[in-house]
Amino acid sequence: MLLSGGDINTGVPESDMQDAIPDFKGMNLLGYDAMAVGNHEFDNPRDILAMQQSLAEFPFLSANIFDAGTGKHVFEPYTTFDLDGLRIAVVGFTTTDTPKQTSPENVKGLDFQSPVAVASKLIPELEKQADIIIATTHMGHYQNGNHGINAPGDVTLARSVKGIDLIVGGHSQDPLFKPDLQNDTYIVQAQEWGKYVGRADFEYTNGQLTLTRYQLIPVNGSEDDKVIPENQAMLSLLSPYQEKGQQLVEGKVGAVDQRLMGERSEVRFQPTNLGTLLTEALMEKSGADLAVMNGGGIRSSINSGEITYKDVLTVLPFGNTLTTVDMTGKEILAQL
Template sequence: MSTVNRSLKLFTATALAISVSACSFLQQQPEVTYVKDQVYKLTVLHTNDHHGRFWQDRKGRWGMAARLTLVNQIREEVKAEGGNVLLLSGGDVNTGVPESDLQEAEPDFMGMNMLGYDAMAIGNHEFDNSREILMQQEKWAKFPMLAANIIDEKTGETLFDPYTTFEFNGLRVAVMGLTTTDTPEQTNPENTAGLEFRTPVDVASKLVPELEKKADIIIASTHMGHYKNGDYGVNAPGDVTLARNVDGIDLIIGGHSQDPLFEPDQQNGTYIVQAHEWGKYVGRADFEFLNGDLKLVDYKLIPVNGKKGKPTLAQNKEMLELLKPYKDKASELIEVKVGELDERLQGERSEVRFKPTNLAVLLNRAFMEKTGADFSVMNGGGIRASLDEGEITYKDVLTVLPFGNTVTTTELTGQEVIDYLTVVALKPTNSGAYAHFEGADMTIANGKVSDLTIGGETIDLNKTYKMAILSFSAGGGDKYPNLKTKSGFVDTGFVDADVLREYIENHPQIKADQFAPEGVIRL
């Protein structure tokens, strides 16, 4: 049993000794190592979806230096009352801020080490980088990165430790990790090749009874999303589904849906918590354990300098010293001007997942200019920020396109173009799959695409057209048709942000009204 072997490595020497000696004379009943009639105080702190925010934002909000001040305060307070603290992450440390992305989240993992994280769940965005970088991150981390449901198809073993255990004067706590099965669709397919993402409910149903033999408290640190009433819609099932279908989990530390859950959601005896995103909050759950019973005494989300007014939490000096060199190095790399813009180009989530926008037009034109494609398709979920009027820096460009996808082209016959667009043009609003077009005009109505023109001319079924699209979508991301197996497919290897940067450098005075979206009619 590989699972057992991997977890044994993480046992403290004491716990291992106890479990070995207990096994020899206690075959039937689960061993008990906690002290009878002693009230144990356990405080679980948690964050999730950090997404590269190691540094405070421009307004002095968030950041790991203020987070450490807060965590230190709580640790001292809990210690003074004879309690213990666990600090857990619900995953997605990676992707979102160029300063972090350019350095492969090294500052973030170093910051987590200084904060003293005890474990983290693997998030889907941990797969935005190559496997090599992910494994480097696991080496940087002085805490286990957990995922019980990600299986390496070659070895049949979990890619990461499935769980870890902690022991506080006889009180034993197990923390397991679970990752959304949407991961292979939500990142570059190459990075999840050879991995199987098993259904969390199935994996946990087997693992929890095993953990119950060796722990008094079972925590799932997950990256699956909290969906109210378990209504997960087009997403993979999340924490509510897990809690309802698997007995015995005391607490789920969640992530992925980036919810501020100000009150824990209680399902089937399991508390589900989540602390919004970006280190805006630290979640704090105070438990008392007595003779096998676990009681949640208090729960709150504590803002990290996020409230209006003067920041109240000081920046921890040691953390600033650790992170400043990374910040400086990144600034040099990215704060270079590439062009100017007269009006905002729209890239907000509330825009690009709902309607055609001028920024999407500009991106598609940049991809077409670079590749000579006849038309271009861009998924709304790949656009991560707007471009504001005024100076455009490389940093701004990287914030719009942080994922490092490459631009691909595919040669398609007129009929293949119609078939392809009939799939992607019908992707719903309010989803990352929502498609933007340039060079292809059409009417989308009643589940059909009609009046299709390419480059202003009615599509010719026998002609061949060249389409540009990012590698994420070309590889089947967002359930777009997979183009990589087609004979006319070429991955240019040009990184999206660099293509955008080049386009702006070639057209350094961008006029927003020249990128007004038109030509696609949705009825």
């Protein structure tokens, strides 16, 4: 089975400007069986998400997103497979941080409930109809369940709810080179951006599921030198989108004489020259006395030399809105 932890949307300008259509077509060709709904699936208006769902030949799963009005599931909570008589249920869960991490307009009327609370009721039900239960999640893997300011992730789910055999996760962009076994649940994650294909082989004998092999297989573009030849069918499917995307983003917009630092490891923890440039641009645009920007919204560095529209979109992929407020100095200090 081929499963995705979600967040197909946002981050690659050529794809973003084409509503991730190339990604979903590529996933169809790869033969994905199911995908978890990620927070970035809500970066676009809901009609675009609906278009992506109809384009995909696999279900978008989330058992903990409800319509606030009707109390009904907005996505399929789970799907089942029959592999030569072996009954497998795949259930999806989405981080409850989603409404904080995306535009309020796109999650209006949605109720993101606790995955642990939903799973506590749903998993015992699924155990009656399936031999194996897999959760494909977009909640994050946090070492020893220490999720900090983030909503609880896969470790908390596995420790709180018995009966999930495997969690295929995403969101924290964590390369798990060994599965994390918690409460008889294997948790796996293949980092980010298609850098790896995570492969887990299991044996199922007399009701016992045993992990026999687990690998993160590097894909081209990672540090590994072994180059995997391009697949001709995939290349011909995606080339027209790549060409169209390049035309859309190749325009030069400026130049810079030093590297502008936007790496996650720095920009989320301290000011950098890129963060300062961006906030100064916000001040100039708005006429405000100071500007504040979330370091998590700066997604890449810019190298010394010419800057293209693509560079700008890679740094700032979210289409955020600049907002000004009147505050006293005292209020600003309290905020900081």
